[in-house]
Amino acid sequence: MVQNKSIIFLKHPTEFPVVGEHFEVQTKELNVTLAPSDVLVKNLFISLDPYMRGRMRNTDKSYTAGFQLGHVLNGGGVSEVIESKNDAFPVGTIVTGFVGWEQFSHVPGAQGLRALPNARTSPIPLSAYIGVLGMPGMTASLKIIGQPKKGETIFISAAAGAVGQLVGQMAKQQGLRVIGSVGRDDKVDYLINELKFDAAFNYKKGNILENLKSLAPEGIDIYYENVGGETLEAALEVMNTHGRVIACGMISQYNTQTPYGIRNLTHVVGKRITIRGFIVSDFAAECGADFARDVGSWLVKGEIIYKEDITEGIENAPDAFIGMLNGRNFGKAVVKIADL
């Protein structure tokens, strides 16, 4: 019999999740009977994303449905169809869509799966479909809500992460001055030397506000917000009149019961700042086609770089997830479960 190793959600964490307490690896026999339209997929890669932490909260108010206790975690993945009762997804099809954190997923009606017909022959690695060409890439939708103008300055936090690194490169393409913050010196080097950011700093060294002030003496016009807390406060402090905060995430606030209080929101009035939260699905219909064409082509031509942090083995997914919440990943966090 084939075994199916999976990650089961055990308990709602209130701070950082702990392996064994909030989720754990379980192995069960794979025993699936497909109904008409169903497929069975072998998962190749799964995506680890900060928003998943929100799905672990014990609330019905998160923007995505919460994970169910006792069930397998799920998220974006790239998979191969290995059994099929669905003509649109014959055996051998490479797909992307929502799958479990497990080796094999039974997908009733192949729901939410999208075939990737050229994936086997494309020079693009399969993991890109859950990264630069997937939800995180699409999220870097700077053009949509930041209204960047050439010559403006953008500040990006978590700038070497799944979203930040792409935002920075897109901003450079559009003629912006780009400043990034990260939590490690090698990430600072990456931003400056590989991604050609204009400036970058390690937020763990020195004072965030002082760093920003010295790197953005003319102030910032756009803040691409991935971390929240003290970094947001500093960004508001140096923001120019009519500045915009693109609120993509606030990862520093996800794993604490004593959130940081932002004390300078009066700047929102005085400087006429707009802070806008969004999730990628708000824009998918409007911008999906442009995005896939542009970013796919830049990637193939080498006009953008996209760094991934790949963990091998489904059993290591919980630890890799916690690492991502701590900023231990360098690049988009992905788990490789199997070879094609």
Place this chain on the structure above:
Amino acid sequence: MVQNKSIIFLKHPTEFPVVGEHFEVQTKELNVTLAPSDVLVKNLFISLDPYMRGRMRNTDKSYTAGFQLGHVLNGGGVSEVIESKNDAFPVGTIVTGFVGWEQFSHVPGAQGLRALPNARTSPIPLSAYIGVLGMPGMTASLKIIGQPKKGETIFISAAAGAVGQLVGQMAKQQGLRVIGSVGRDDKVDYLINELKFDAAFNYKKGNILENLKSLAPEGIDIYYENVGGETLEAALEVMNTHGRVIACGMISQYNTQTPYGIRNLTHVVGKRITIRGFIVSDFAAECGADFARDVGSWLVKGEIIYKEDITEGIENAPDAFIGMLNGRNFGKAVVKIADL
């Protein structure tokens, strides 16, 4: 000789300004020689507005120029031209514009003054031109940035104030459910019984969040923000997906050196909230004509009510200003300096 009583700015306050320390009454002889295009006006009413507190700060970063130490304070007023070397403003003209907190103002080139040709015969009281028909009324520009939809719920803080009372009535006209917060029970009664708000509460009684939860069991869609601090935090907590915060002011934070830290901005991401700061001059060109026509006609027809809190005598302006910062005024704060 004619005496000119005026209010002089003495010192930048860091918390609530104090009469005698930060500003004081001074009387000097009126001794003016008009150059070509100049006018001398007798001030009838001056406007007291929360934004003026920002002009008292010791910074060059406020959105309006700071008050100058040793000089007379200034702001919106309604005045009568009593000497003129400007053909556009003959003696007897009623004008509105920026004037000093003083009995008589010399306005070089009549700069910034606007004649009110019908003011003497109109049923509209002169003070309205610095209130419901002036900057505060224009600021209540709900239509512009809140994108209200019929059936939505709006929450307005400082709802009996210069801006709030008008926002509430405009929101009712547009079919919204309207909830207001104020700091006194008689203001609660006014909102409910006179302005026909759907609900209102005294933020000094009980917990703000609990009050809001019980009055807005379906959540709020728009928050018209005048106060900041704990009220903003509560509003974010009960806000619905795609909610909007119209950030007009944050008066609770203007007179303190220990600002309130907002701990739940992660809702901006999770609920895709937009928070937008603005000042009225951003929209004056676009919306001024519509505004003057609509609000003026509603006022004459009695379709809107506008309560003013009129203090008599220029010498009482400093105390009235401090009272407004404390919420002691009931309606738009105005100082009457002289009869026409």
